[in-house]
Amino acid sequence: MKPLQKVAASILCAIFVLMVLATFFLPAHYARQFRDIPNAGPSTAHLLGTDALGRDSLSRLLYGTRVSLLLAPAAALLSTLIASLLGSAAGLLGGWFERIVLAATDLSLALPWLFLLLVVRALLPLDVPPLVSVVIAFLMMGLLGWQASVRVICAAARGVRDSDFLLLARSSGCKPARLLLRHVAPNLRPLFYAQFLISIPLFILTEANLSILGLGVMEPMPSWGNLMRGLEDFSLLSANPWRLVPLVLLVIVVMCFQLVLPSQEVTQ
Amino acid sequence: MIRRVSAVFSLAIALCSPAFVAAQSAGQSGGELHFCLHGEPKTFNPLLVEDGQSETIRYLTGGVLIRLNRQTQALEPGLAVSWKVSEQGRRISFRLRSGLHFSDGTPFISEDVAYTMKALMDPQLHSPTGDSFRSGEGQIAVQTPSADTIVVTFPAPVAGLERLFDQVAILSAHSPKKEMAVLGPFYVADYNPGSYVLLRRNPNYWKKDKDGKPLPYLDSIRLDIQRNHDIEILRFRRGEIHLINSLDADLFDRLQKESPAAAHDAGPSLDSEQLWFNQVPTAAPPDYKKAWFRSTEFRKAISLAINRADLSRIVYAGHARPAYGPISPANHFWFNSALPAPQYDSAAALRLLARAGFRFDGSTLRDGLGNRVEFTVITSTGNKPREQMVAMIQQDLSQIGIKVNMVTLDFPSLIERITRTYDYEACLLGLTNSDIDPNSQMNVWLSSAENHQWNPRQSKPATAWEAEIDRLMQAQASATSDKKRKADWDRVQQIAAEQQPFIYLINRDAMSAISPAVIGSAPSVLDPHAFWNADVLRLGPDPSLGAQK
């Protein structure tokens, strides 16, 4: 591994460990409002200051890190599963099925997915606990985010289908199920892992985008995107630079993910 | 030669300078005022106006018979020199100004007023302006005895009749330009959809200032269509726009730090934010929850347990006042000053709940059947103050053991839940009140009406106090004097305070931003806050820039 990759990997591990340990040492509950000190600066009691309602920013950041870093891989897993199934089926079967899958992929990118998210939020029953609604939000992202990986997996599956060893296996009378399990899957599995790892930073960014628009994780539960809604006020940032910490953390984590992973094809 | 030229030159300057100085000190005549609309205007027909942007354009271009002075809150003659209300609010007769012309030159006569009123009261036309006059079934009768007098007779008495004419912009009956021919200070010169609306000075405007100079002073007004509030304030800071009619509290504070002269807080406005519980008997929530929401003690306890002072201090940075009733203290005449002030007392709330059969074990509240008291508040997405208020209410109510969940929904879904499916438990929304006269809230307080949010469209009043409010509303609508109406409304406010169907939270302040380059502005609590006197506004040199604009 190149030295840069080693540095990135160690940063990621450190953040992960910090996040796990921190849940036992949260300075204050993330929703508790200290109403005498809204918008306060850093102090001994509140290391990163407080937000507009007087909630401790450090606690919210740690809890939000937990939300984003644990749920983004879940969403990535779901989307990679869907993409793998669709992509490999398309690549292996070929012909019109492949064309339809690829066309459906392009089409679903054009659909108003923001609208879909709005609709899902509106359809949820009202007495759903906040944690469940957060999980559902990430699952929705997973269900809607599979398009990025499908093309890559489809191309790889096509390559496997046209390969010599598969031809040999088929001509020796191998049954389709065994063919899939013994020959195709092991060849495609590294690609699935790679796509899964690549999707994680993408979903972290997607969640941030959605929460800034107000469609992601609902208050009072914090997440990185939620915490960045306060960035709209740029003039205050020069006076309160500690407000940038969530953005800086997000950028560092996503950068580390990208440096650790192998470079990939252009994905959307 | 050179000396002569320079002598002439300096003489010329000497002669011009007093005029120059005078012009500078009086403010430039002319100039173009810039500000923003928060969306596309849906119509230029003043009779069909429903949204805020079309209303802004109607205010600036429409000529009205009676104008409500936003600052003094008194009625002033507009196109009508004098008027008389008779038959207990059923008939009004106007004497109009003579010799006036529309912006395209068409003469203004009483037939135009008759045409406007008949079009407004056409039963096929559905507009808020027209509906405000509809107090009973039947057609209106309009008589025009002469070119400058007109008598309008309504089928039933209309409460606050004169004030309603502030919303009626007179259309021309004969002009080929139809609704684009106007009697107001400006007319619509250009409209670029998605971009801007340009209003130009109406040369035929009737008003003159005290020196006899024709108004308005401005040459034109340019209204840019700008939805994003942050971009709007950015443009204001850069000097691209001259005023922002209504500011949010956090933007106001931002601005006040940078340019204190530009930020104006006119005091509490008529707008309120309120929380209410779903009391519809056939609604989706389970029966035990519906029983809580219908219990007066429960609602009063919730109202006592909410810290309104903190809401106004933290969410609105002090630019709001705790509210307790449907009428804001800014409404001097109609506000019932005998009402008790809102209190914050969790202990009293718990006592009230104990009386209603709830039990508090130190951390959770349970009702008589043992169910944990928990409900969900829905509110609109994208409105940060509302989301913050619900977050604060969550903490306040957790101190008496009640768990509150928050769900933000986009507006169409929200409205569907509160007006069609009734699938919600509690809702937090705001009411924008543009009218001082509380008669405009008739459809909120009548139990059979649409906007009786907690239990709309009742076939007969569900509770005794709602029946009482119905009786009072009918009484005030046909009352003969304002004093009688005020007595009725005082009683309505008292019942609302006792029963808390709406738990009023705060009354926002009317905050606006006006550049120092605008001379003559006088921000008011009534809408439009910053430009209600657009016809006497002028643009002058901005003292902060030290140069002419």
Place this chain on the structure above:
Amino acid sequence: MIETKKFTSLFRLALRRLLFLVCLGLCGALVSATLVRFAPGYGVEERELDPRWSASSVEALRRQQALHQGLPSFYFHYLSALAHGDLGESDSLKRPVRELLRQRLPVTGNSVLRGLGLAWLAASFLALLGLASRGWLFEASATAFNSLLLSLPSAVVAMLAVHLRTPVFCAIAVVVFPRLYSYIRNLLLRAYDQPYVLAARARGLASRVILCRHVLPLAAPPLLALLGVSFAISFGAAIPIEALCDSPGLGQLAWHAALGRDLPLIVNVTLVVSLVMLAANFFADLAGRTFAGSAP
């Protein structure tokens, strides 16, 4: 002879595919119509909350909304009107959709093309510079810069663009550039490491000649494919960025239509967006497959 035969068969294939794409676009439009129609909040107006309306006015308002209720009839009317070139009228803005699209599409097209151009220019320039220098410092800093840009959420980029008062196409360029740069760089590196290119370098040919005569023809097909994909990416990125920057383009229209449940508008905007994305990806595929034989 064989060349013209190949060309005509290619042409016919392209035509058939384009027809397929158009049908697919229409499918997408109808799917979004179904979504909107059955979404909660359809047929409900914010105006209903205004207490000044009388009961009969509210009834009239609701009756008006009910006119759109039948979905199959909506499909039928929409498709038959489309055949005549009439795209219907927007419910919330009360103007013909065709006129709205005609005003907004050039704005979006302008931002997308300029953003794409800027991103390609910057990416190619930086990639070529990297090839020329090949030092580790340059590579490390370029990679770091690239990762940084890739890690910024596009909403934050849009907010920055608003605050720094840069035009919308800069925000689009910032979002697209990092994806282009890494791909172009890898492509050029692989091309430069081909045996015959190495041989040309060993023979001492000028680097300009190597670039133009040997590397570019090799890299051209995947670059063309990339062009198509990057167009689709920038068009997709333009929509939320425009909505956030409040630029009067297609993005703001789409956002407004979604929030207002404006059925005719959403259907047509989805049609346009899906046609553009499908066409861009189709040409990318075509370019990739046509020159598949000569790809590295």
